[in-house]
Amino acid sequence: MTNLTLDSDTIAAIATAPGEGAIGIVRLSGPRAVDIAGRIFRPGKRPDAPPWQPQSHRIYYGHIIDPDSGRVVDEVLVAVMLAPRTYTREDVVEINCHGGLTPLRRILELVLAQGARLAGPGEFTRRAFLNGRIDLAQAEAVIDIIRARTDAALRLAVQQLGGGLSQRIAELQQRLLGMLAAVEAVIDFPEDDLPEMELNSLGRQASEVAEEISGLMRSAFAGRVYREGLRTVIVGRPNVGKSSLLNALLKESRAIVTDIPGTTRDIIEEYLNIDGVPVRLLDTAGLRETADPVEKIGVQRTRQALEQADLVLVLVEAGRELEPEEKELLNELDPQRTILVVNKVDLLEEADGQAAVSGGGRREEAAGRAPVRQVAGTADDWPGRVVFISALRERGLEELKKAILDIVHSGQVAAPGEGVLVNLRHEQALQRAYLHLVEVREAVHRGVPLELLSIDLRQAWEALGEITGTAVAGDIVERIFSDFCIGK
Numbered sequence: 001m002t003n004l005t006l007d008s009d010t011i012a013a014i015a016t017a018p019g020e021g022a023i024g025i026v027r028l029s030g031p032r033a034v035d036i037a038g039r040i041f042r043p044g045k046r047p048d049a050p051p052w053q054p055q056s057h058r059i060y061y062g063h064i065i066d067p068d069s070g071r072v073v074d075e076v077l078v079a080v081m082l083a084p085r086t087y088t089r090e091d092v093v094e095i096n097c098h099g100g101l102t103p104l105r106r107i108l109e110l111v112l113a114q115g116a117r118l119a120g121p122g123e124f125t126r127r128a129f130l131n132g133r134i135d136l137a138q139a140e141a142v143i144d145i146i147r148a149r150t151d152a153a154l155r156l157a158v159q160q161l162g163g164g165l166s167q168r169i170a171e172l173q174q175r176l177l178g179m180l181a182a183v184e185a186v187i188d189f190p191e192d193d194l195p196e197m198e199l200n201s202l203g204r205q206a207s208e209v210a211e212e213i214s215g216l217m218r219s220a221f222a223g224r225v226y227r228e229g230l231r232t233v234i235v236g237r238p239n240v241g242k243s244s245l246l247n248a249l250l251k252e253s254r255a256i257v258t259d260i261p262g263t264t265r266d267i268i269e270e271y272l273n274i275d276g277v278p279v280r281l282l283d284t285a286g287l288r289e290t291a292d293p294v295e296k297i298g299v300q301r302t303r304q305a306l307e308q309a310d311l312v313l314v315l316v317e318a319g320r321e322l323e324p325e326e327k328e329l330l331n332e333l334d335p336q337r338t339i340l341v342v343n344k345v346d347l348l349e350e351a352d353g354q355a356a357v358s359g360g361g362r363r364e365e366a367a368g369r370a371p372v373r374q375v376a377g378t379a380d381d382w383p384g385r386v387v388f389i390s391a392l393r394e395r396g397l398e399e400l401k402k403a404i405l406d407i408v409h410s411g412q413v414a415a416p417g418e419g420v421l422v423n424l425r426h427e428q429a430l431q432r433a434y435l436h437l438v439e440v441r442e443a444v445h446r447g448v449p450l451e452l453l454s455i456d457l458r459q460a461w462e463a464l465g466e467i468t469g470t471a472v473a474g475d476i477v478e479r480i481f482s483d484f485c486i487g488k
Helices: 033-040 101-113 123-130 136-147 151-161 164-188 199-217 220-228 242-250 293-307 324-332 345-352 372-376 397-410 424-446 450-468 474-482
Strands: 011-014 023-029 041-043 058-065 072-081 092-098 230-236 268-274 277-283 311-317 338-343 385-388
Touching: 011 101, 011 123, 023 033, 023 101, 023 123, 033 041, 033 072, 033 092, 033 101, 041 072, 072 101, 092 101, 123 136, 123 474, 136 151, 136 164, 136 450, 136 474, 151 164, 151 220, 164 199, 164 450, 199 424, 199 450, 220 277, 220 424, 230 242, 230 293, 230 397, 242 268, 242 277, 242 311, 242 338, 242 397, 268 397, 277 397, 311 324, 311 397, 338 397, 385 397, 424 450
Parallel strands: 230 277, 230 311, 311 338, 338 385
Antiparallel strands: 011 023, 023 092, 041 058, 058 072, 072 092, 268 277
16 A cells, blocks of 8 residues: 555645636635635625535636735636545535636635645645545546547547556456465465365466466557657658658648758657557658768767667668668668658659559569669668658658558557556556566476465565555655646
Protein backbone atom coordinates (compact mmCIF):
# COMPACT_ATOMS: atom_id res chain seq x y z
CA MET A 1 0.00 0.00 0.00
CA THR A 2 1.06 3.58 -0.44
CA ASN A 3 2.29 5.61 2.48
CA LEU A 4 0.39 8.65 1.23
CA THR A 5 -2.16 10.36 3.43
CA LEU A 6 -5.11 12.42 2.32
CA ASP A 7 -5.25 15.90 3.85
CA SER A 8 -8.50 17.63 4.73
CA ASP A 9 -7.75 20.89 2.93
CA THR A 10 -10.17 22.24 0.39
CA ILE A 11 -8.21 22.76 -2.80
CA ALA A 12 -8.90 25.03 -5.77
CA ALA A 13 -7.43 25.69 -9.20
CA ILE A 14 -8.26 26.93 -12.67
CA ALA A 15 -9.32 23.82 -14.55
CA THR A 16 -9.36 25.20 -18.09
CA ALA A 17 -6.42 25.91 -20.38
CA PRO A 18 -4.80 29.36 -20.17
CA GLY A 19 -5.75 31.98 -22.73
CA GLU A 20 -8.98 33.51 -23.95
CA GLY A 21 -12.07 31.38 -24.40
CA ALA A 22 -15.83 31.45 -24.12
CA ILE A 23 -15.85 29.61 -20.79
CA GLY A 24 -13.39 29.27 -17.93
CA ILE A 25 -13.73 27.01 -14.87
CA VAL A 26 -12.46 27.37 -11.32
CA ARG A 27 -12.72 24.02 -9.54
CA LEU A 28 -12.90 23.37 -5.79
CA SER A 29 -12.75 20.03 -3.96
CA GLY A 30 -12.88 19.27 -0.26
CA PRO A 31 -15.09 19.47 2.83
CA ARG A 32 -15.46 23.27 2.66
CA ALA A 33 -15.98 23.58 -1.10
CA VAL A 34 -19.66 24.54 -0.86
CA ASP A 35 -19.13 26.84 2.10
CA ILE A 36 -16.27 28.71 0.39
CA ALA A 37 -18.16 29.07 -2.88
CA GLY A 38 -21.24 30.23 -1.00
CA ARG A 39 -19.30 33.14 0.50
CA ILE A 40 -18.70 34.71 -2.89
CA PHE A 41 -21.68 33.43 -4.93
CA ARG A 42 -25.14 35.02 -5.04
CA PRO A 43 -27.73 32.90 -6.87
CA GLY A 44 -30.34 34.45 -9.16
CA LYS A 45 -30.36 37.84 -10.83
CA ARG A 46 -30.12 39.91 -7.65
CA PRO A 47 -26.67 40.48 -6.14
CA ASP A 48 -28.37 40.77 -2.73
CA ALA A 49 -29.99 37.31 -2.98
CA PRO A 50 -30.49 35.27 0.23
CA PRO A 51 -27.88 32.70 1.39
CA TRP A 52 -27.22 29.81 -0.92
CA GLN A 53 -28.41 26.30 0.01
CA PRO A 54 -27.56 24.13 -2.99
CA GLN A 55 -28.58 20.59 -3.81
CA SER A 56 -26.22 18.02 -5.30
CA HIS A 57 -25.72 17.73 -9.03
CA ARG A 58 -27.46 21.00 -9.85
CA ILE A 59 -26.26 24.04 -11.79
CA TYR A 60 -27.06 27.49 -10.38
CA TYR A 61 -27.08 30.82 -12.18
CA GLY A 62 -25.85 33.90 -10.38
CA HIS A 63 -22.97 36.29 -9.74
CA ILE A 64 -19.58 36.17 -8.06
CA ILE A 65 -19.36 39.00 -5.52
CA ASP A 66 -16.27 40.42 -3.86
CA PRO A 67 -17.30 40.19 -0.19
CA ASP A 68 -15.01 43.08 0.80
CA SER A 69 -16.26 45.62 -1.75
CA GLY A 70 -19.63 44.14 -2.65
CA ARG A 71 -18.79 44.52 -6.35
CA VAL A 72 -19.93 42.04 -8.98
CA VAL A 73 -16.93 40.21 -10.43
CA ASP A 74 -18.66 38.10 -13.08
CA GLU A 75 -21.91 36.48 -14.14
CA VAL A 76 -21.52 32.71 -13.67
CA LEU A 77 -23.00 29.23 -13.59
CA VAL A 78 -22.01 27.16 -10.56
CA ALA A 79 -22.16 23.35 -10.63
CA VAL A 80 -22.45 21.59 -7.27
CA MET A 81 -21.63 17.92 -6.77
CA LEU A 82 -21.71 16.52 -3.25
CA ALA A 83 -19.71 13.52 -2.07
CA PRO A 84 -19.40 10.67 -2.78
CA ARG A 85 -20.72 10.84 -6.36
CA THR A 86 -17.98 13.14 -7.63
CA TYR A 87 -14.64 12.93 -9.43
CA THR A 88 -12.69 13.09 -6.16
CA ARG A 89 -15.37 11.51 -3.92
CA GLU A 90 -15.32 14.83 -2.05
CA ASP A 91 -17.65 17.80 -2.34
CA VAL A 92 -16.83 19.47 -5.66
CA VAL A 93 -17.87 22.91 -6.91
CA GLU A 94 -17.11 24.21 -10.38
CA ILE A 95 -17.54 27.91 -11.10
CA ASN A 96 -18.14 28.47 -14.82
CA CYS A 97 -17.28 32.06 -15.67
CA HIS A 98 -16.37 33.97 -18.82
CA GLY A 99 -13.11 32.73 -20.28
CA GLY A 100 -10.06 34.90 -20.03
CA LEU A 101 -7.18 35.46 -17.67
CA THR A 102 -8.65 38.32 -15.62
CA PRO A 103 -12.02 36.86 -14.49
CA LEU A 104 -10.51 33.45 -13.81
CA ARG A 105 -7.63 34.83 -11.80
CA ARG A 106 -9.90 37.17 -9.83
CA ILE A 107 -12.34 34.39 -8.91
CA LEU A 108 -9.47 32.10 -7.91
CA GLU A 109 -8.04 34.86 -5.70
CA LEU A 110 -11.41 35.24 -3.95
CA VAL A 111 -11.70 31.48 -3.43
CA LEU A 112 -8.23 31.31 -1.92
CA ALA A 113 -8.94 34.32 0.29
CA GLN A 114 -11.94 32.46 1.75
CA GLY A 115 -9.80 29.54 2.93
CA ALA A 116 -9.11 27.23 -0.02
CA ARG A 117 -5.58 26.11 -0.87
CA LEU A 118 -4.12 26.23 -4.36
CA ALA A 119 -4.07 22.68 -5.73
CA GLY A 120 -0.84 21.05 -6.83
CA PRO A 121 -0.32 19.32 -10.19
CA GLY A 122 -2.77 16.46 -10.58
CA GLU A 123 -4.07 16.84 -7.03
CA PHE A 124 -7.73 16.39 -7.96
CA THR A 125 -6.97 13.09 -9.70
CA ARG A 126 -4.62 12.16 -6.86
CA ARG A 127 -7.52 12.53 -4.42
CA ALA A 128 -9.69 10.40 -6.69
CA PHE A 129 -7.01 7.70 -6.43
CA LEU A 130 -6.52 8.01 -2.67
CA ASN A 131 -10.28 7.95 -2.09
CA GLY A 132 -10.57 4.71 -4.06
CA ARG A 133 -12.55 6.01 -7.01
CA ILE A 134 -9.87 4.97 -9.51
CA ASP A 135 -6.65 3.00 -9.26
CA LEU A 136 -3.21 4.19 -10.33
CA ALA A 137 -3.37 2.74 -13.86
CA GLN A 138 -6.71 4.47 -14.42
CA ALA A 139 -5.28 7.73 -13.07
CA GLU A 140 -2.46 7.52 -15.63
CA ALA A 141 -5.08 6.97 -18.33
CA VAL A 142 -6.53 10.40 -17.49
CA ILE A 143 -3.39 12.14 -18.69
CA ASP A 144 -3.31 9.87 -21.74
CA ILE A 145 -6.82 11.08 -22.62
CA ILE A 146 -5.73 14.70 -22.28
CA ARG A 147 -2.67 14.16 -24.46
CA ALA A 148 -4.26 11.86 -27.08
CA ARG A 149 -3.32 13.00 -30.60
CA THR A 150 -5.58 10.68 -32.61
CA ASP A 151 -9.02 9.13 -32.22
CA ALA A 152 -7.36 5.73 -31.88
CA ALA A 153 -5.15 6.93 -29.04
CA LEU A 154 -8.19 8.45 -27.36
CA ARG A 155 -10.19 5.20 -27.59
CA LEU A 156 -7.32 3.22 -26.08
CA ALA A 157 -6.91 5.71 -23.23
CA VAL A 158 -10.65 5.66 -22.50
CA GLN A 159 -10.53 1.86 -22.44
CA GLN A 160 -7.68 2.08 -19.94
CA LEU A 161 -9.65 4.54 -17.80
CA GLY A 162 -12.50 2.04 -17.81
CA GLY A 163 -10.22 -0.50 -16.14
CA GLY A 164 -9.03 -2.66 -19.06
CA LEU A 165 -5.49 -3.04 -17.75
CA SER A 166 -6.53 -2.95 -14.11
CA GLN A 167 -8.85 -5.93 -14.58
CA ARG A 168 -6.10 -7.97 -16.25
CA ILE A 169 -3.67 -7.15 -13.43
CA ALA A 170 -6.24 -7.97 -10.75
CA GLU A 171 -6.88 -11.37 -12.35
CA LEU A 172 -3.16 -12.17 -12.45
CA GLN A 173 -2.72 -11.05 -8.85
CA GLN A 174 -5.61 -13.26 -7.78
CA ARG A 175 -3.99 -16.29 -9.41
CA LEU A 176 -0.68 -15.51 -7.73
CA LEU A 177 -2.48 -15.10 -4.42
CA GLY A 178 -3.99 -18.55 -4.79
CA MET A 179 -0.58 -20.06 -5.50
CA LEU A 180 0.97 -18.17 -2.59
CA ALA A 181 -1.78 -19.25 -0.19
CA ALA A 182 -1.31 -22.90 -1.12
CA VAL A 183 2.47 -22.68 -0.59
CA GLU A 184 2.21 -20.85 2.72
CA ALA A 185 -0.44 -23.23 4.01
CA VAL A 186 2.02 -26.11 3.67
CA ILE A 187 4.78 -24.00 5.25
CA ASP A 188 2.71 -22.75 8.22
CA PHE A 189 0.77 -25.91 9.03
CA PRO A 190 2.99 -28.91 8.26
CA GLU A 191 1.39 -30.89 11.11
CA ASP A 192 -2.11 -30.67 9.59
CA ASP A 193 -3.38 -33.24 7.19
CA LEU A 194 -2.96 -31.00 4.16
CA PRO A 195 -2.49 -32.39 0.67
CA GLU A 196 1.14 -32.46 -0.40
CA MET A 197 2.11 -29.50 -2.58
CA GLU A 198 2.29 -30.52 -6.21
CA LEU A 199 5.47 -28.72 -7.27
CA ASN A 200 5.08 -29.55 -10.94
CA SER A 201 1.64 -27.95 -10.93
CA LEU A 202 3.09 -24.89 -9.22
CA GLY A 203 5.80 -24.57 -11.86
CA ARG A 204 3.24 -24.93 -14.63
CA GLN A 205 1.01 -22.24 -13.12
CA ALA A 206 3.98 -19.90 -12.74
CA SER A 207 4.84 -20.44 -16.42
CA GLU A 208 1.27 -19.68 -17.50
CA VAL A 209 1.12 -16.42 -15.55
CA ALA A 210 4.60 -15.45 -16.79
CA GLU A 211 3.46 -15.99 -20.38
CA GLU A 212 0.45 -13.73 -19.88
CA ILE A 213 2.69 -11.08 -18.36
CA SER A 214 5.01 -11.40 -21.34
CA GLY A 215 2.05 -10.73 -23.63
CA LEU A 216 1.29 -7.55 -21.73
CA MET A 217 4.92 -6.44 -21.98
CA ARG A 218 4.77 -6.81 -25.75
CA SER A 219 2.22 -3.99 -25.85
CA ALA A 220 4.71 -1.53 -24.34
CA PHE A 221 5.98 -0.38 -27.73
CA ALA A 222 2.43 0.05 -28.95
CA GLY A 223 1.60 2.06 -25.85
CA ARG A 224 4.50 4.41 -26.42
CA VAL A 225 3.57 4.87 -30.08
CA TYR A 226 -0.04 5.79 -29.29
CA ARG A 227 0.99 8.04 -26.38
CA GLU A 228 4.02 9.79 -27.86
CA GLY A 229 3.83 9.06 -31.57
CA LEU A 230 6.04 6.90 -33.78
CA ARG A 231 9.34 8.79 -33.73
CA THR A 232 10.08 8.98 -37.47
CA VAL A 233 13.27 10.70 -38.63
CA ILE A 234 13.57 11.98 -42.20
CA VAL A 235 17.25 11.87 -43.14
CA GLY A 236 19.37 12.34 -46.24
CA ARG A 237 21.91 14.56 -47.94
CA PRO A 238 21.22 18.29 -48.33
CA ASN A 239 18.69 19.28 -51.00
CA VAL A 240 17.39 15.75 -51.50
CA GLY A 241 13.85 16.85 -50.60
CA LYS A 242 13.46 16.17 -46.86
CA SER A 243 11.65 19.42 -46.11
CA SER A 244 9.53 19.05 -49.25
CA LEU A 245 8.48 15.60 -48.05
CA LEU A 246 7.55 16.95 -44.62
CA ASN A 247 5.45 19.70 -46.20
CA ALA A 248 3.80 17.25 -48.60
CA LEU A 249 2.83 14.83 -45.82
CA LEU A 250 1.49 17.62 -43.62
CA LYS A 251 -0.14 19.39 -46.59
CA GLU A 252 1.22 22.71 -45.39
CA SER A 253 4.41 24.74 -45.74
CA ARG A 254 5.94 23.90 -42.39
CA ALA A 255 9.60 23.79 -43.44
CA ILE A 256 11.52 26.25 -45.60
CA VAL A 257 12.29 24.82 -49.04
CA THR A 258 14.98 26.37 -51.26
CA ASP A 259 17.54 25.25 -53.83
CA ILE A 260 20.31 26.20 -51.41
CA PRO A 261 21.79 23.14 -49.65
CA GLY A 262 21.81 23.22 -45.85
CA THR A 263 18.66 25.33 -45.40
CA THR A 264 17.49 23.18 -42.50
CA ARG A 265 19.86 23.79 -39.58
CA ASP A 266 17.78 22.39 -36.70
CA ILE A 267 15.24 19.61 -36.23
CA ILE A 268 11.66 20.49 -37.17
CA GLU A 269 9.06 18.31 -35.46
CA GLU A 270 5.39 17.82 -36.41
CA TYR A 271 2.69 15.16 -35.87
CA LEU A 272 0.88 13.29 -38.63
CA ASN A 273 -2.17 11.07 -38.18
CA ILE A 274 -1.93 7.95 -40.37
CA ASP A 275 -5.05 5.82 -39.92
CA GLY A 276 -5.14 6.52 -36.19
CA VAL A 277 -1.41 6.04 -35.59
CA PRO A 278 0.26 9.28 -34.44
CA VAL A 279 3.50 9.68 -36.37
CA ARG A 280 6.05 12.10 -34.94
CA LEU A 281 7.90 13.43 -37.99
CA LEU A 282 11.35 14.96 -37.54
CA ASP A 283 12.87 16.84 -40.47
CA THR A 284 16.63 16.96 -39.93
CA ALA A 285 19.68 18.81 -41.22
CA GLY A 286 21.27 17.27 -44.30
CA LEU A 287 24.09 14.82 -43.61
CA ARG A 288 27.35 16.07 -45.08
CA GLU A 289 30.80 17.26 -44.10
CA THR A 290 30.62 21.00 -43.44
CA ALA A 291 32.78 23.78 -42.02
CA ASP A 292 29.75 25.89 -41.05
CA PRO A 293 29.62 25.68 -37.21
CA VAL A 294 25.82 26.08 -37.09
CA GLU A 295 25.20 23.45 -39.75
CA LYS A 296 27.69 21.17 -38.00
CA ILE A 297 25.56 21.33 -34.83
CA GLY A 298 22.51 20.49 -36.95
CA VAL A 299 24.26 17.40 -38.34
CA GLN A 300 25.17 16.30 -34.80
CA ARG A 301 21.52 16.62 -33.76
CA THR A 302 20.52 14.56 -36.78
CA ARG A 303 22.83 11.79 -35.59
CA GLN A 304 21.31 11.96 -32.11
CA ALA A 305 17.78 11.80 -33.56
CA LEU A 306 18.72 8.68 -35.53
CA GLU A 307 19.85 6.93 -32.36
CA GLN A 308 16.42 7.52 -30.78
CA ALA A 309 14.28 6.85 -33.86
CA ASP A 310 11.57 4.20 -34.10
CA LEU A 311 11.53 4.55 -37.89
CA VAL A 312 13.92 6.17 -40.37
CA LEU A 313 12.99 7.51 -43.81
CA VAL A 314 16.20 7.69 -45.84
CA LEU A 315 15.71 10.00 -48.83
CA VAL A 316 17.83 9.53 -51.93
CA GLU A 317 17.54 11.14 -55.33
CA ALA A 318 16.28 9.22 -58.35
CA GLY A 319 18.61 8.91 -61.31
CA ARG A 320 21.95 8.97 -59.54
CA GLU A 321 24.24 6.58 -57.73
CA LEU A 322 24.27 6.63 -53.94
CA GLU A 323 26.98 8.72 -52.36
CA PRO A 324 29.42 7.00 -49.96
CA GLU A 325 27.74 8.78 -47.01
CA GLU A 326 24.36 7.37 -48.06
CA LYS A 327 25.73 3.83 -48.40
CA GLU A 328 27.39 4.13 -44.99
CA LEU A 329 24.16 5.36 -43.43
CA LEU A 330 22.12 2.49 -44.87
CA ASN A 331 24.67 -0.02 -43.61
CA GLU A 332 24.24 1.38 -40.09
CA LEU A 333 20.43 1.17 -40.06
CA ASP A 334 18.09 -1.72 -39.32
CA PRO A 335 16.19 -2.59 -42.55
CA GLN A 336 13.17 -3.60 -40.46
CA ARG A 337 12.87 -0.04 -39.14
CA THR A 338 14.00 1.84 -42.26
CA ILE A 339 12.30 2.84 -45.51
CA LEU A 340 14.43 3.84 -48.49
CA VAL A 341 12.50 6.67 -50.14
CA VAL A 342 13.52 7.45 -53.72
CA ASN A 343 12.50 11.06 -54.37
CA LYS A 344 12.33 13.28 -57.47
CA VAL A 345 11.19 10.53 -59.82
CA ASP A 346 9.28 13.21 -61.70
CA LEU A 347 12.59 14.58 -62.97
CA LEU A 348 13.51 11.16 -64.30
CA GLU A 349 10.18 10.88 -66.08
CA GLU A 350 10.60 14.27 -67.66
CA ALA A 351 14.05 13.24 -68.86
CA ASP A 352 13.10 10.01 -70.61
CA GLY A 353 9.29 10.17 -70.79
CA GLN A 354 8.94 6.84 -69.01
CA ALA A 355 7.00 6.02 -65.82
CA ALA A 356 9.31 5.51 -62.89
CA VAL A 357 6.92 5.29 -59.97
CA SER A 358 5.98 1.89 -58.51
CA GLY A 359 3.57 1.42 -55.63
CA GLY A 360 4.30 0.28 -52.11
CA GLY A 361 7.96 -0.52 -52.64
CA ARG A 362 7.38 -3.10 -55.40
CA ARG A 363 10.23 -3.55 -57.89
CA GLU A 364 8.41 -4.72 -61.01
CA GLU A 365 9.78 -2.87 -64.03
CA ALA A 366 7.26 -1.46 -66.48
CA ALA A 367 7.98 -1.88 -70.18
CA GLY A 368 10.71 0.51 -71.23
CA ARG A 369 11.37 1.67 -67.66
CA ALA A 370 14.93 2.22 -66.49
CA PRO A 371 16.16 -0.44 -64.07
CA VAL A 372 15.92 0.41 -60.38
CA ARG A 373 19.73 0.28 -60.13
CA GLN A 374 19.85 3.22 -62.52
CA VAL A 375 17.02 5.00 -60.75
CA ALA A 376 18.58 5.00 -57.30
CA GLY A 377 22.02 3.55 -57.43
CA THR A 378 22.13 0.46 -55.21
CA ALA A 379 18.47 0.67 -54.14
CA ASP A 380 17.85 -2.77 -55.62
CA ASP A 381 20.32 -4.23 -53.11
CA TRP A 382 18.52 -2.74 -50.10
CA PRO A 383 16.84 -5.58 -48.18
CA GLY A 384 14.16 -3.35 -46.63
CA ARG A 385 11.21 -1.45 -48.04
CA VAL A 386 11.67 0.90 -51.00
CA VAL A 387 9.11 3.53 -52.00
CA PHE A 388 9.31 5.83 -55.04
CA ILE A 389 7.86 9.33 -54.64
CA SER A 390 7.80 12.84 -55.93
CA ALA A 391 7.47 15.11 -52.92
CA LEU A 392 7.08 18.13 -55.22
CA ARG A 393 4.22 16.54 -57.18
CA GLU A 394 2.84 14.78 -54.07
CA ARG A 395 2.99 11.40 -55.78
CA GLY A 396 3.67 8.11 -54.02
CA LEU A 397 2.75 9.55 -50.61
CA GLU A 398 -0.06 7.04 -50.03
CA GLU A 399 2.35 4.21 -50.77
CA LEU A 400 4.79 5.71 -48.27
CA LYS A 401 2.08 5.95 -45.61
CA LYS A 402 1.14 2.32 -46.26
CA ALA A 403 4.77 1.28 -45.87
CA ILE A 404 4.95 3.14 -42.55
CA LEU A 405 1.82 1.37 -41.30
CA ASP A 406 3.19 -1.99 -42.45
CA ILE A 407 6.25 -1.46 -40.26
CA VAL A 408 4.12 -0.30 -37.34
CA HIS A 409 1.85 -3.34 -37.51
CA SER A 410 4.72 -5.75 -38.06
CA GLY A 411 6.04 -4.37 -34.76
CA GLN A 412 2.84 -5.68 -33.13
CA VAL A 413 1.29 -2.32 -32.43
CA ALA A 414 -2.22 -3.17 -31.26
CA ALA A 415 -5.14 -1.86 -33.23
CA PRO A 416 -7.62 0.34 -31.35
CA GLY A 417 -9.88 -1.70 -29.13
CA GLU A 418 -7.55 -4.68 -28.99
CA GLY A 419 -6.04 -5.62 -25.65
CA VAL A 420 -4.42 -3.09 -23.35
CA LEU A 421 -1.42 -0.82 -23.66
CA VAL A 422 1.17 -0.42 -20.93
CA ASN A 423 3.54 2.47 -20.33
CA LEU A 424 7.20 2.38 -19.29
CA ARG A 425 6.41 2.25 -15.55
CA HIS A 426 4.01 -0.63 -16.12
CA GLU A 427 6.55 -2.43 -18.31
CA GLN A 428 9.23 -2.23 -15.63
CA ALA A 429 6.85 -3.61 -13.00
CA LEU A 430 5.75 -6.39 -15.34
CA GLN A 431 9.39 -7.23 -16.07
CA ARG A 432 10.11 -7.68 -12.35
CA ALA A 433 7.04 -9.85 -11.88
CA TYR A 434 8.02 -11.93 -14.91
CA LEU A 435 11.55 -12.53 -13.62
CA HIS A 436 10.26 -13.61 -10.21
CA LEU A 437 7.91 -16.12 -11.83
CA VAL A 438 10.69 -17.47 -14.05
CA GLU A 439 12.68 -17.95 -10.85
CA VAL A 440 9.75 -19.86 -9.33
CA ARG A 441 9.53 -22.11 -12.37
CA GLU A 442 13.25 -22.87 -12.36
CA ALA A 443 13.40 -23.23 -8.57
CA VAL A 444 10.68 -25.90 -8.72
CA HIS A 445 12.90 -28.03 -10.97
CA ARG A 446 15.86 -27.52 -8.63
CA GLY A 447 13.87 -28.58 -5.59
CA VAL A 448 14.27 -25.26 -3.78
CA PRO A 449 12.55 -25.04 -0.35
CA LEU A 450 8.98 -23.75 -0.35
CA GLU A 451 9.96 -20.77 1.81
CA LEU A 452 12.09 -19.38 -1.02
CA LEU A 453 9.34 -20.01 -3.57
CA SER A 454 6.88 -18.03 -1.45
CA ILE A 455 9.26 -15.04 -1.42
CA ASP A 456 9.36 -14.90 -5.23
CA LEU A 457 5.60 -15.37 -5.50
CA ARG A 458 4.98 -12.53 -3.05
CA GLN A 459 7.43 -10.23 -4.84
CA ALA A 460 5.75 -10.99 -8.17
CA TRP A 461 2.37 -10.13 -6.61
CA GLU A 462 3.75 -6.86 -5.21
CA ALA A 463 5.31 -5.91 -8.55
CA LEU A 464 1.92 -6.25 -10.22
CA GLY A 465 0.39 -4.23 -7.41
CA GLU A 466 2.66 -1.32 -8.29
CA ILE A 467 0.74 -0.94 -11.55
CA THR A 468 -2.66 -0.42 -9.95
CA GLY A 469 -1.35 1.16 -6.75
CA THR A 470 -2.21 -1.62 -4.29
CA ALA A 471 1.49 -1.93 -3.47
CA VAL A 472 3.46 1.13 -4.48
CA ALA A 473 5.74 3.61 -2.73
CA GLY A 474 4.47 7.12 -2.10
CA ASP A 475 7.32 8.77 -4.01
CA ILE A 476 6.29 6.91 -7.18
CA VAL A 477 2.72 8.13 -6.79
CA GLU A 478 3.91 11.70 -6.27
CA ARG A 479 6.08 11.49 -9.39
CA ILE A 480 3.17 10.22 -11.48
CA PHE A 481 0.84 13.05 -10.49
CA SER A 482 3.55 15.68 -10.86
CA ASP A 483 3.22 15.17 -14.64
CA PHE A 484 -0.41 16.30 -14.54
CA CYS A 485 -1.51 19.86 -15.13
CA ILE A 486 -2.78 21.94 -12.21
CA GLY A 487 -6.56 21.73 -12.11
CA LYS A 488 -6.85 18.06 -13.13
